[in-house]
Amino acid sequence: MNWQIQQILRRRRGAETGAIPAGCGGALSVCLVYPNHYAVAMSSLGFQTVYKLFNDQPDLVCERAFLPDRDELDAYLKSGDTLVSLENERPLSDFDLVAFSISFEPDFVNIPRILKLARIPSCAADRTGADPLVIAGGAAFLINPEPAAEFFDLIAFGEGEALIPPLAALCVQHVAASREMLLQELGRLAGSYLPAAGHDTAVQRITAPAAAPPACSVLLTDETEFGNMFLVEVSRGCPRGCRFCAAGFVYQPFRQQPLELLKAAVLEGLQHRKTIGLVGAAVSDHRSIEALCNFIVEQDGSPSLSSLRVDRLTPHMLELLAKSGHRTISLAPEGGSQRMRDLIRKNLTADQILDAAEAVARAGILNLRLYFIIGLPGENDQDLEELVKLTAAIKERVVEQARRHKRLGEITLSVNPFIPKPFTPLQWAGMCPLEELKRKVAWLEKRIRPLANLRLKVEDLHGCVLQALLSRGGRELTPLLLQMAEGLNLRKAAKLCGIDVEACVTRIYAPDEKLVWEVAPVADRERLLTEYQAAMKQLPEEQTP
Template structure:
């Protein structure tokens, strides 16, 4: 019954502590619903989602509410009853809002955008909506990597960081234009960071993307505005709830981007220069957070690279709090930070060698050697942090069986160190080897590389399973290979993927949807792209393409994968 759905939404709302000054306001000239294309537990764990909510809710003239992908049981009820998708705060239909704003961090969530529009009883295709339908906007990290697979569902796409774009977007939305939405689109397209998909129509030849037929009155490429991080308060939790995976934490962003430039990872390229918040500002926010939660979660792609990370961690401990970080950079394990993690009760620490062999670590520009990895493990084990999680990528370009042999040897050497320590404290910890297949990402030097075919990856996983099964206290955890295939497709895909996603909304499996849409998915996922070929995401200026090409050539010698 619809009453059950509304009651569940009210229960979620009642469990929250809203720290946003205007977060409970009901007035506002413009009604905006910020939508997470994931379930409540995941969406509310995202600091990015919370930051955009805070920016919108604090904007004059805006009434902001939230909505999420329903849980599986609620999804069935929505389909059965025909009830339109409801917002969290007032339980009103999403179709009653002026604007729906999707905040999307990961490409697989693209699949849920047409589903949410369908549940909201709003036409999923932008071209089929009228002025009587809500304006559909989207932003988030996934969109300034590659917006094309979801572009045809959206009226406006924000390319960049919310602190810079939300004020400009709100100002434009509150302005009256004589020619309605077209005037809004023209005004936004003249500003950096706003992409109007209907103004850029993709062109194809022989089922290959060849470029865009652009509107001559607008810029050919979408520039991403820069954001001076220290001109804004550190992003932090504005809504606390026990119903998330970080329910016992208050989150604070300490840095943005990454200074490392690993060739497979977007973090070192799409965010521009590595920026960090001043320690003083982090601690001011953390002190307020400790009034509500006992633990401070420090967030960033490169937390260990913050110049004052040890001071920040130890200061939080001295204030009576605890500290948590997602993972540690192996060559940046600050002793002061490590002591703070121990004092916070951490029994498991995650580190990321990424490449299983030295050759692969050099290929991806990880700048780590075996001695550094083992020294880091020694530091952790010496402090009785005996449970280690190692993040490793398989299927990197040029990977061989010899590279996998080196991975097994590395894990074996780490375990030997744990065995020695176990003789002192009479307890042997566990090593979890978390294996993820290489997924080529736009705006990285490896964007031209194809993903290794699934049958080959499956053989490698089976081989690792057999080998690690023989080593006590070592556990292998493998990301879903089919899920990674979908992620690679959406990372590298063009606008034709929108039809595929629309088919999958109606429960069509990926292969069946591809057949219906007459699409060769393997071509998009596995193919090595020539360096001179136009790229679907090339319409964005999220990174310096000449620099990416040089890094690719340095990795493979002369620009070809050997």
């Protein structure tokens, strides 16, 4: 093997703590693959959890592999070496099972890249008994598996704690069976979807048992976004039901870990890292979040929360965060105007947002990150004007508090375009056209630029269009993914494959239309439709579909 590749893999192994020894024993060999770079993969608590779950199963050994970084990829291409696992530098094609864990739709593009490097046929239909079984799971497939379905022999719908033990046991039991017989047996498991067999009947989504312990960091390394943290999942799902967000509908019911279990996880984490990263779609909605943060501080640790719900802030919580060294707090008004916040069911008023921003600054945390969505159904320039006015008012409140602290902070507006996600009430709505999004961004830049200590950060619009396309499309996108994996950009790949991207992402679906992503009905369709109709009532009649 190329010495550069070996050097990179050795460095990574040497920088990790907590890796599970991957011996040569075990009836079943599994390679767990994250279709992005190592630093991205190891920042994912979900990926780490699945790694531990596989290795917890008897008679099974699980290793890991990733999309090579640029230098690593160059070494693979120059040497002609096949992609290998991190632990034992074993070719992926030598494993019994290659399991992809995928959280985000744009990573679909990297699936055929990885399989090509591993010398495994990209499409399941082209594989033989000599090839590993290639399976997948993760949040991206709960939303819409179809664009990438033909790459896999099996897709597992649900949460790893419930899916992996029976799947692993069956694979171990039938490890010597033919590919066809093993797939036939696996297809009988709850949550299993065999893409080659189609989906005439809906696949059942499997939820983790209520008694499942909190997911925590398994491996620690500085080569990740959260290298200084020990991550602990405090809850799963979200009780809010914002109409644009999949977390409130896909991961139901909302589950909160008991405080005592979380304290035990924190004590374990503090042996390795001073900062405890609290993970979940609705961290601040946990019934004991303040008590947990208080406990972390009492143990001389520092709690870190990805974002705080505006209406869940308390002076004591902010005091704890300030005391533990927080310099930035993220708040998510989402809608710039009251009309847009009502449309997405955010249940926040401008006064609540202003009071929360002032409370954060009063506590001495003077850097704010504000999350907004543009391009929502029915949005107009007046809504954008209100977004700017709200931001300016937030700035005034923060500056007033900053004077008391005798130092200035910075406010960052993180602006993302609306993407109509499957299994949300707004799944029937269309995305704002790309050129109109560009106009809105230019308008915001012009209005925000004169405001001091304000920074506008906009998500890559072309990347968001790709995400929307892969969220809404079907198997007609498989050729497009294959072309993009070879290096074509979205525009060129779509032209070559005859796909009208704009028509797909901006399309408004009829309520009674069969939707391509409804392979596994992970949310109640009637509830989604009721919420969609309620959202559309916020719009003038001429803007209603």
